[in-house]
Amino acid sequence: MQHVKSEEGMRLPAALDVAGVSHAYGRKQALSEVSFSVAAGRFTVLLGLNGAGKTTLFSLISHLYGMRHGSIRIFGNDIGRAPGEALRRLGIVFQARTLDLDLSVYQNLSYHAALHGIGRAAARARIETLLAQVDMSDRVHDKARGLSGGQMRRIEIARALLHRPPMLLLDEATVGLDIQSRAEILAIIRKLVVTDGIGVLWATHLIDEVGDSDHVVILDKGRVLANDRVDEVVRSAGATSIREAFAALVGLAPVSAGKGTA
Numbered sequence: 001m002q003h004v005k006s007e008e009g010m011r012l013p014a015a016l017d018v019a020g021v022s023h024a025y026g027r028k029q030a031l032s033e034v035s036f037s038v039a040a041g042r043f044t045v046l047l048g049l050n051g052a053g054k055t056t057l058f059s060l061i062s063h064l065y066g067m068r069h070g071s072i073r074i075f076g077n078d079i080g081r082a083p084g085e086a087l088r089r090l091g092i093v094f095q096a097r098t099l100d101l102d103l104s105v106y107q108n109l110s111y112h113a114a115l116h117g118i119g120r121a122a123a124r125a126r127i128e129t130l131l132a133q134v135d136m137s138d139r140v141h142d143k144a145r146g147l148s149g150g151q152m153r154r155i156e157i158a159r160a161l162l163h164r165p166p167m168l169l170l171d172e173a174t175v176g177l178d179i180q181s182r183a184e185i186l187a188i189i190r191k192l193v194v195t196d197g198i199g200v201l202w203a204t205h206l207i208d209e210v211g212d213s214d215h216v217v218i219l220d221k222g223r224v225l226a227n228d229r230v231d232e233v234v235r236s237a238g239a240t241s242i243r244e245a246f247a248a249l250v251g252l253a254p255v256s257a258g259k260g261t262a
């Protein structure tokens with residue numbers, strides 16, 4: 001298990017530790033010996049083209065799929081051996097939309113709070129705080145159906161945080177959103193890392209979502225090709241930008257800087 005040194009020099013378990021994970025669908029090998037970790041309170045990007053294996057990895061981390069090879073720990077709790085302890089510390093925003101469109105924002109959140117065993121009064125206070133954090137306080141009584149894609153995503157983020165998980169997974173959270181909404185969602189999550197100390201794994205195929213001081217894990221055809229700070233990945237690929245480093249590592253023709261996708 002990987003550990004992260006705290007400022008006091010104590011060794012703390014990583015927020016997420018993925019070690020030697022492989023997964024196949026029949027003969028199709030989707031993940032091969034994938035290992036990396038996400039430090040507590042840090043923003044880590046999982047960058048890969050469509051089909052790289054990001055969703056498969058998220059399905060294993062969230063225990064939707066059983067694990068056959070390797071191990072996954074969330075704050076030291078093995079997802080296979082202690083799923084309750086592990087999942088209690090995890091919030092997840094899936095790629096597909098998951099709000100109940102016929103319920104109000106408040107109902108969507110309060111029903112989910114009840115699933116986590118959060119009492120009514122505590123849920124009300126928590127929902128109020130979270131809606132303020134995602135800048136959606138004024139839509140609390142609106143039906144989910146009336147929200148834009150970006151607004152729905154904000155509610156899904158609030159819902160994922162109801163039980164105060166110290167680790168948050170987001171799978172292509174900005175997919176299908178316009179450039180302004182994408183930037184807003186990314187800013188909300190980056191702020192949460194700083195203000196609430198949440199460890200984040202942000203899966204994307206959009207290279208312009210990678211920040212200069214992020215940690216990046218590059219996944220390609222089920223294999224980890226890089227796992228380091230962005231400047232280190234750029235340096236060791238002999239590149240001048242993460243875009244160039246990514247293209248070199250996955251064998252793409254370089255793409256001009258103005259394009260949004262990897």
Ligand SMILES: Nc1ncnc2c1ncn2[C@@H]1O[C@H](COP(=O)(O)OP(=O)(O)OP(=O)(O)O)[C@@H](O)[C@H]1O
Pocket residue numbers: 025028029030048049050051052053054055056057172
């Ligand atoms: N249920 C399945 N049955 C067979 N093959 C699958 C299944 N799900 C995914 N795959 C294959 O496994 C590989 C990894 O897919 P996965 O969806 O995890 O990638 P991804 O990085 O999330 O891509 P995307 O962003 O397009 O969802 C791909 O080659 C995909 O075709």
